[in-house]
Amino acid sequence: MTFTTSRHPLAAYIDRFYNGQSFLPDNPDNVKEVVGILESYGYVLEAYQENLQHIADREFLTIFPFFKYFNHGVSSNQLLKHLAHDRINFEYAEYCMKVMLWHGGGKLEEYVESPDFRQLIELAIQAKIKGNPIIQLLHRLFPEFLPEQVRQSVYYNALGQFWEVMYALFLNLGKAYDQGKITTIPEVVGFIKAGLVAAAGNQIVYAVQIGGKSYDILPQSANLTFLMDVAVPYVEAVFFRGTPFLGTVSYNAQAGEIPFEQSAFTYGALYADPLPIGGSGIPPTLLMQDMRHYLPEYLHKMYQSSKRQENDLLVKICQSFQKSMYCVTSAAILGLAPHDLKTNDPQEQASNLAYFENWMDRFLTSQLRNIQG
Amino acid sequence: MLSILLVVPLIGAALVAWWPGKTRSIASTVALAVIGWTVLLLTKFNLGEPGMQFVEDFTWIDSLGLSYKLGIDGLSLPLVALNSLLTWVAIYSSDEKVDRPRLYYSLILLLNAAVTGVFLAQDLLLFFISYELELVPLYLLIAIWGGQKRAYAATKFLIYTALSGALILAAFLGLAWLGGSNSFTYNPALAHALPLNQQFLLLGALLLGFGIKMPLFPFHTWLPDAHVEASTPISVLLAGVLLKLATYGILRFCVGLFPDAWQVAAPWLAGWAIISVLYGALMAIAQKDMKKMVAYSSVSHMGYILLAAAANTPLSFSAAMIQMVSHGLISAALFLSVGVVYQKAGTRDITILEGLLNPERGMPVIGSLMILGVMASAGIPGMVGFVAEFLIFRSTFPIFPIPTLLCMIGTGLTAVYYLLLINKAFFGRLSPQVQDLEAVTWRERYPAMILTGAIILFGFVPGWITRWSEPTILAMLQPPAIVATVATIPTLDLQP
Numbered sequence: 001m002t003f004t005t006s007r008h009p010l011a012a013y014i015d016r017f018y019n020g021q022s023f024l025p026d027n028p029d030n031v032k033e034v035v036g037i038l039e040s041y042g043y044v045l046e047a048y049q050e051n052l053q054h055i056a057d058r059e060f061l062t063i064f065p066f067f068k069y070f071n072h073g074v075s076s077n078q079l080l081k082h083l084a085h086d087r088i089n090f091e092y093a094e095y096c097m098k099v100m101l102w103h104g105g106g107k108l109e110e111y112v113e114s115p116d117f118r119q120l121i122e123l124a125i126q127a128k129i130k131g132n133p134i135i136q137l138l139h140r141l142f143p144e145f146l147p148e149q150v151r152q153s154v155y156y157n158a159l160g161q162f163w164e165v166m167y168a169l170f171l172n173l174g175k176a177y178d179q180g181k182i183t184t185i186p187e188v189v190g191f192i193k194a195g196l197v198a199a200a201g202n203q204i205v206y207a208v209q210i211g212g213k214s215y216d217i218l219p220q221s222a223n224l225t226f227l228m229d230v231a232v233p234y235v236e237a238v239f240f241r242g243t244p245f246l247g248t249v250s251y252n253a254q255a256g257e258i259p260f261e262q263s264a265f266t267y268g269a270l271y272a273d274p275l276p277i278g279g280s281g282i283p284p285t286l287l288m289q290d291m292r293h294y295l296p297e298y299l300h301k302m303y304q305s306s307k308r309q310e311n312d313l314l315v316k317i318c319q320s321f322q323k324s325m326y327c328v329t330s331a332a333i334l335g336l337a338p339h340d341l342k343t344n345d346p347q348e349q350a351s352n353l354a355y356f357e358n359w360m361d362r363f364l365t366s367q368l369r370n371i372q373g
Numbered sequence: 374m375l376s377i378l379l380v381v382p383l384i385g386a387a388l389v390a391w392w393p394g395k396t397r398s399i400a401s402t403v404a405l406a407v408i409g410w411t412v413l414l415l416t417k418f419n420l421g422e423p424g425m426q427f428v429e430d431f432t433w434i435d436s437l438g439l440s441y442k443l444g445i446d447g448l449s450l451p452l453v454a455l456n457s458l459l460t461w462v463a464i465y466s467s468d469e470k471v472d473r474p475r476l477y478y479s480l481i482l483l484l485n486a487a488v489t490g491v492f493l494a495q496d497l498l499l500f501f502i503s504y505e506l507e508l509v510p511l512y513l514l515i516a517i518w519g520g521q522k523r524a525y526a527a528t529k530f531l532i533y534t535a536l537s538g539a540l541i542l543a544a545f546l547g548l549a550w551l552g553g554s555n556s557f558t559y560n561p562a563l564a565h566a567l568p569l570n571q572q573f574l575l576l577g578a579l580l581l582g583f584g585i586k587m588p589l590f591p592f593h594t595w596l597p598d599a600h601v602e603a604s605t606p607i608s609v610l611l612a613g614v615l616l617k618l619a620t621y622g623i624l625r626f627c628v629g630l631f632p633d634a635w636q637v638a639a640p641w642l643a644g645w646a647i648i649s650v651l652y653g654a655l656m657a658i659a660q661k662d663m664k665k666m667v668a669y670s671s672v673s674h675m676g677y678i679l680l681a682a683a684a685n686t687p688l689s690f691s692a693a694m695i696q697m698v699s700h701g702l703i704s705a706a707l708f709l710s711v712g713v714v715y716q717k718a719g720t721r722d723i724t725i726l727e728g729l730l731n732p733e734r735g736m737p738v739i740g741s742l743m744i745l746g747v748m749a750s751a752g753i754p755g756m757v758g759f760v761a762e763f764l765i766f767r768s769t770f771p772i773f774p775i776p777t778l779l780c781m782i783g784t785g786l787t788a789v790y791y792l793l794l795i796n797k798a799f800f801g802r803l804s805p806q807v808q809d810l811e812a813v814t815w816r817e818r819y820p821a822m823i824l825t826g827a828i829i830l831f832g833f834v835p836g837w838i839t840r841w842s843e844p845t846i847l848a849m850l851q852p853p854a855i856v857a858t859v860a861t862i863p864t865l866d867l868q869p
Contacts, residue, residue, distance in 0.1 A: 273802070275728075275731060275733070275734060275802060275803055275808070276731060276732055276733055306809075307809050307810070307811050308734065308809070308810065308811060308812050309812070311733075311812040312733040312734045312812075314733060315733045315734055
């Protein structure tokens with residue numbers, strides 16, 4: 001066993017990383033829970049990414065995208081199903097996209113605010129609004145409106161690309177578990193880390209087709225990559241800052257539950273309380289509603305063996321999902337570590353320790369302790 | 374016709390005790406049969422007739438002056454119906470795996486027969502026998518199926534209520550002796566002929582007896598203990614019906630037999646009502662155990678009935694009647710909800726319970742029913758509790774303005790302690806101790822749902838309760854002068 005010299009309140013978790021473990025304790029139930037939930041998440045992400053990319057490509061600068069959730073065309077039958085809520089909650093994917101857009105981060109944010117980007121998208125905008133005097137007038141009167149819509153499309157596309165990698169990774173993880181290749185939490189973390197590292201350098205590019213011609217929005221020359229420009233901002237926005245578990249917790253500003261500094265406000269997947277608060281009227285989380293359709297049988301059995309069986313299925317999914325997100329975060333932290341953890345160089349050791357302590361500061365108010373049981 | 378209401382549960386009790394298997398089904402069927410017979414009685418009941426109906430009169434033991442005389446009027450009919458309903462609710466909400474089911478269900482049916490006997494008896498001695506008979510099954514139901522301190526609670530209940538019975542018997546014997554009567558037939562003229570000091574003596578004994586049973590401060594201490602230790606169905610019967618034996622006794626015997634003495638004692642009784650209302654409410658605020666809180670709430674709410682009885686007007690008597698039914702339904706619904714909470718969470722301590730309204734892991738339906746119950750108890754409009762309390766205050770204010778105002782503080786305090794309960798136990802985040810609760814089944818919800826439905830229904834059509842008793846009350850509060858005085862007080866049209 002390796003013990004660091006850290007005096008951080010969460011030093012025990014730093015020691016875990018040094019000993020090849022992760023945030024989540026390694027036991028068969030946790031493995032089953034995490035792999036099962038990530039597999040169902042994989043199916044949901046596949047649908048989400050397809051829709052996000054559909055919106056980015058087909059609904060580009062559509063001012064009223066009424067049918068944006070209908071990837072495969074609109075029919076009366078599909079419309080009825082949609083209204084009856086017999087569908088995937090694509091809204092959740094949009095919430096995540098908007099959280100990324102609002103929080104920004106990485107080179108992607110820098111690029112969409114750059115003059116190069118404005119110059120490039122103006123060509124696409126002009127092509128799109130050609131022959132539409134009302135929108136042309138709108139563009140003249142409010143020159144920031146359409147570029148902001150394009151920025152949003154960029155994030156639709158970027159998140160779609162990120163999840164395109166992640167859904168395949170999670171489905172493969174499920175297959176590997178089914179084949180007996182994955183048996184421990186460190187193996188789960190290792191599998192995710194390997195997937196992230198393998199895709200780290202993937203180029204993020206985006207172009208739209210208007211009038212049979214292709215218009216670059218995120219060109220190759222922007223040199224945006226998967227890990228640093230999309231994955232890391234996504235983790236920051238959704239895991240640490242965003243609003244992923246809609247309706248599971250409410251903050252009371254008058255009770256001082258919201259930090260004075262906005263940057264200190266945490267509401268992400270790693271902080272959210274899986275237990276809904278209050279009485280009726282709180283909507284169950286959209287993501288949990290979607291994932292319940294794809295739970296593997298072994299996870300159903302595991303949930304059914306509990307005292308309340310599947311009466312609180314959404315809470316159980318939420319808890320399992322939170323555990324799995326700690327595994328993904330563990331993989332990301334390990335993947336981004338400045339030096340090899342087994343280094344003998346004192347300076348590198350100190351640098352690694354500072355890196356981990358910096359991360360642990362952010363987990364002080366998280367659900368980290370609650371997922372240990 | 375009335376004897377059927379006694380015979381059916383008695384035969385049912387014997388069947389349950391001796392018939393092999395299907396104990397619960399038999400008990401439930403018998404209780405439903407009693408409800409059916411009560412409904413038939415309601416349809417046959419002559420609303421315009423103020424006196425006793427369906428009278429059955431046989432000499433039983435001539436040498437004792439005891440006769441088997443039954444009758445029903447507007448005062449007893451709503452309470453008989455309440456007893457029938459709550460007996461079925463108690464059987465339905467009993468644990469399916471209850472120990473010694475034959476004894477348990479037969480005792481509940483026996484209790485039903487005894488309570489019905491109290492409401493129907495038109496012979497003072499028969500009333501007393503039924504009143505005492507009810508003690509035996511209830512004592513056993515608490516002593517055998519109660520909580521950890523059941524022996525203590527059951528014994529305390531027995532001692533207090535036996536003393537109550539002794540005082541009532543003493544009053545009845547005194548009435549027959551002083552009145553020079555050989556029989557114990559209910560006869561207001563007999564008491565009216567007595568000098569006022571003798572009337573006071575007898576009324577005092579009756580008041581003490583019924584005051585213990587109601588219970589009123591300072592004779593209430595048996596009730597919280599009995600409730601805390603009794604199982605949920607028994608608490609339903611205890612609060613819903615058993616306490617009404619005393620309030621019924623006060624209206625029927627204290628006011629009915631000794632109207633002159635009652636008139637003189639009324640201001641003092643109003644004072645007693647204030648103390649009981651406020652003491653019960655303040656004690657409820659101090660409780661941490663949900664069941665004890667509901668029990669002290671009963672002490673407080675029984676005080677309103679005494680206030681209404683003290684006012685001694687037709688409207689106040691109607692108000693007292695509606696409060697009896699109202700309290701029976703509300704307290705039963707509250708005890709049922711508390712029972713489910715206790716069964717699932719293993720505690721009733723509001724310092725431990727929190728967030729039970731949680732839609733995923735709590736008990737939102739039971740929580741909602743509990744909220745409706747406490748709203749009704751606190752007198753929120755649209756529920757029968759509001760009608761009862763409003764009528765009480767409306768009718769007592771012209772007679773006792775200060776006591777009425779002081780009792781109205783009790784209503785405010787009801788909202789205080791129940792909101793404390795709801796806020797602590799049901800709102801907020803589920804406390805860690807109760808995050809792994811078993812789900813509540815619909816079967817467990819139905820009894821409280823049925824009662825809550827009745828609470829709301831009677832809140833909108835209170836006339837469905839008062840219509841039965843109005844002619845009886847008007848006739849009871851003769852001489853006509855009183856009726857004429859009261860007629861000048863504007864009354865609500867209680868007809869639906």
